[in-house]
Amino acid sequence: MRSIINEHINQNMNYQTAILDSITEPVSFIDINYIYRYVNKAFIHFHNIEMNEIINKSVNEVFGKENFIEKIKPNLDKSLKGNHVQWQYDINTHSGKIKVMEINSNPHYNDSNEIDGIVCTTKEIHDPKKLHPKEREILLNETGKLAKVGGWSLDLETNIFVWTKEVYQIAEVPEDFVPTLEKSIKFLDTESKTIFKKANDEAINEGKSYDKELNLTTAKNNKKNVRVLGRVKTDKNSKPIKIYGAIQDITETKKAKQELKESEEKFKMLVQHQGEGIGITDENEVFKFANPAAEKIFGVKESGLVNKSLKNFLSPETYEFIKKQTAKRKKKQKGGYEFDIIQPTGKIVTILVTVNPQLDENGEFLGSFGVFRDITERKKAEKALRENEKKLQELNATKDKLFSIIGHDLRSPMTSILGFSEMIEKKSEQYSREKIREANKVIYDSSQKIMSLLSNLLTWSHSQREKIELFPDHIPIHTIVNRSMDLLKQTAEQKDIHLVNNLPSSFTAYADEEMLTTVIRNLISNAIKFTNKGGTVSAIANYTSETVTIGIRDTGMGIPKEKLQKIFHPDDNYTNKGTEGEEGTGLGLIICKEFIEKNNGEIWVESEEGKGSIFYFTLPLNTPSKG
Numbered sequence: 341m342r343s344i345i346n347e348h349i350n351q352n353m354n355y356q357t358a359i360l361d362s363i364t365e366p367v368s369f370i371d372i373n374y375i376y377r378y379v380n381k382a383f384i385h386f387h388n389i390e391m392n393e394i395i396n397k398s399v400n401e402v403f404g405k406e407n408f409i410e411k412i413k414p415n416l417d418k419s420l421k422g423n424h425v426q427w428q429y430d431i432n433t434h435s436g437k438i439k440v441m442e443i444n445s446n447p448h449y450n451d452s453n454e455i456d457g458i459v460c461t462t463k464e465i466h467d468p469k470k471l472h473p474k475e476r477e478i479l480l481n482e483t484g485k486l487a488k489v490g491g492w493s494l495d496l497e498t499n500i501f502v503w504t505k506e507v508y509q510i511a512e513v514p515e516d517f518v519p520t521l522e523k524s525i526k527f528l529d530t531e532s533k534t535i536f537k538k539a540n541d542e543a544i545n546e547g548k549s550y551d552k553e554l555n556l557t558t559a560k561n562n563k564k565n566v567r568v569l570g571r572v573k574t575d576k577n578s579k580p581i582k583i584y585g586a587i588q589d590i591t592e593t594k595k596a597k598q599e600l601k602e603s604e605e606k607f608k609m610l611v612q613h614q615g616e617g618i619g620i621t622d623e624n625e626v627f628k629f630a631n632p633a634a635e636k637i638f639g640v641k642e643s644g645l646v647n648k649s650l651k652n653f654l655s656p657e658t659y660e661f662i663k664k665q666t667a668k669r670k671k672k673q674k675g676g677y678e679f680d681i682i683q684p685t686g687k688i689v690t691i692l693v694t695v696n697p698q699l700d701e702n703g704e705f706l707g708s709f710g711v712f713r714d715i716t717e718r719k720k721a722e723k724a725l726r727e728n729e730k731k732l733q734e735l736n737a738t739k740d741k742l743f744s745i746i747g748h749d750l751r752s753p754m755t756s757i758l759g760f761s762e763m764i765e766k767k768s769e770q771y772s773r774e775k776i777r778e779a780n781k782v783i784y785d786s787s788q789k790i791m792s793l794l795s796n797l798l799t800w801s802h803s804q805r806e807k808i809e810l811f812p813d814h815i816p817i818h819t820i821v822n823r824s825m826d827l828l829k830q831t832a833e834q835k836d837i838h839l840v841n842n843l844p845s846s847f848t849a850y851a852d853e854e855m856l857t858t859v860i861r862n863l864i865s866n867a868i869k870f871t872n873k874g875g876t877v878s879a880i881a882n883y884t885s886e887t888v889t890i891g892i893r894d895t896g897m898g899i900p901k902e903k904l905q906k907i908f909h910p911d912d913n914y915t916n917k918g919t920e921g922e923e924g925t926g927l928g929l930i931i932c933k934e935f936i937e938k939n940n941g942e943i944w945v946e947s948e949e950g951k952g953s954i955f956y957f958t959l960p961l962n963t964p965s966k967g
Contacts, residue, residue, distance in 0.1 A: 639683030
C-alpha cells in the first residue's frame, strides 16, 4: 500500500515539476529562512547559473547582502505576513548583465494552514512601464492548474461574486454558470456550510482572515475536499469592501494522506507484534529503530535499544566480526549469519540475523536493516543432539566390546576349566598327584581370571548405566596405594617385581574412595603384567595449589606410539599380552578413565617402547567450586 501511495505522490510531483519546467518565466520557492528550496529551469536560464549554485543557498548568498537587505527582504517579509506583493528591482546577473525584474511573491501554506514559504514568479521587463498583464495572467493560470488552486472574490458593496476558471473546474460547473455567494454555499455539506458562514461573518464584521478545510458535492455529484482561504480588503477608513481568497482541491491529497496513515498504522502494528526482532542501525551500528521483539532478545526495557550501539552487546571478538560484515553492506551486499550477544544481565544469547543495506536516493549507504531471532535454545538442542549421537556411538562401541569380551576373553578360561575338570573327572586314576595338582592350578587360575573379568564387567556395567553413586571425600592416597600393593604383592613376587610407594603419607585428594581404589589397583596390576622379571613398579606424585598428580611407573615393555591414543577408547578394542603371556581385556583402563573423569580429573599415559610406561591421573585437592 505504501509503495502505491508513494508512487502516486511521486507521479504527481513529477507532473508538477514537468509543468513548472515548461513555464517560460522563472518560478522559485523560498522558505521562511530565505533559503531557496526549488527553482524551475527558466529560473536557472534567466540567471545564467547552475542548480547547485542556488538550491539550499540563501537569497543573501545568491544576490548579495546589499540587494537582499534594501530591495528583496522587505517585500519577502510582506508575503510572509500573508500578502501578495508585486515589486521590481535591477540586478547584476552572474554573467555581468543588468536586468530589470518584476517579482510576484505570494505566501505558501502547508497542511497545517501555516505559512511555510514564498512562491515567486519573475519576469524581465525591458520597458519598466510595460507590465504585460496577459502573459502574467497565463502564468498565474498555469500555476493555479498545477496546484488545483482557484481564486474568488466577493464585492461587499455590489455583492458581485467572481470565480477563476479553476474554481469552475473544481465545482464541475459549465462555463456559463453565474456564481453567487448563495449558490456557492449550496455546494457545501451541512457542517461545512456552518463553518464557512461563521468564518465569512467574522471576516466581514471583525476583519479576520480564515483558512478552512471543507467538504462539497460538485454539480456532477462528486464528493470533494477543498481548502478555502479568505482575506478582507478595506478602504482608507478600514471599512471592509471586498473578501477575496483561494480554493484548492485537496481531495487526492487527503485521500493519499489517509491511505498513507492507514498503511503506516498497519505496518506499525505488524512490526510491533512481529515475533522476530526487527532493527535499523546507522552506518556506525547505532540503533535507530527496534521493535519490542528486538528489545526482548537484547534484554532491555521499552525503547532501551534506540541510540544504543550494537557494540555494547558484543564481545571484542564478535565486534570485529560485525565490523567486517558492515564493511560488506557498505558495498551493498546482503548478509545472513549467527553471532552471540551479551544481555545487560550477562546472559549470552545466540541470534540468527538476516541483514540488508539501507541506501539513500543516491545509492549512498545509510545503515542496515536487520531481522533476527533468538536461536539459543535451538543451538542447545543441536549440541545436545551431537552429544547424544556421540553417546550412542560410545554405547555401540561398548556393546561391541562387551560381545568381544564374552566371546573371547570369557570363552578361553572357561575352555581351560572344562577341559581340565573333565580330565580329572574321567581319568584321575591315570594321573599322578602332581599332574592333578597342575590341572587344579590351571582351573584355579582360570577361575581367578573369570572372577576378575566378571568383577570388572559388573563395575563397568554399573558405570555405563550410571548406577554407581559418587561419595567423594578427602582420601589419603598413600594408604590406598599401600593397600593395592599389598593385595597384588603375591602376583609381583611370582615375577620378582619390586613394588615401591614413593607417595608422602600426607598426600590426600578429594575423590570417591572405592573408585580411586579400583583405578590404582588396575594400574598397578597392569604395570606388573607388562613388566619383566626383576623390574620395578612404583607410585609417584606431585601437587599444585589445586590438584594432585599421581603416577604409576613401570620398567616394562612400553607401548608403541601408534597405540597410545587407543588404550582408553572402547571402540578401538586395544589389548596386548603381558611379559609372560598374561591376557587382558583392555577393560580396566576404560574403567579407570571413566572413574577419574567422574571425580573431576584427567588421565593420560607417557611411554617409550622397551623402556616402560607412566600412567598419570589428576584429582582435585579440595571440593570443586560450583557454578
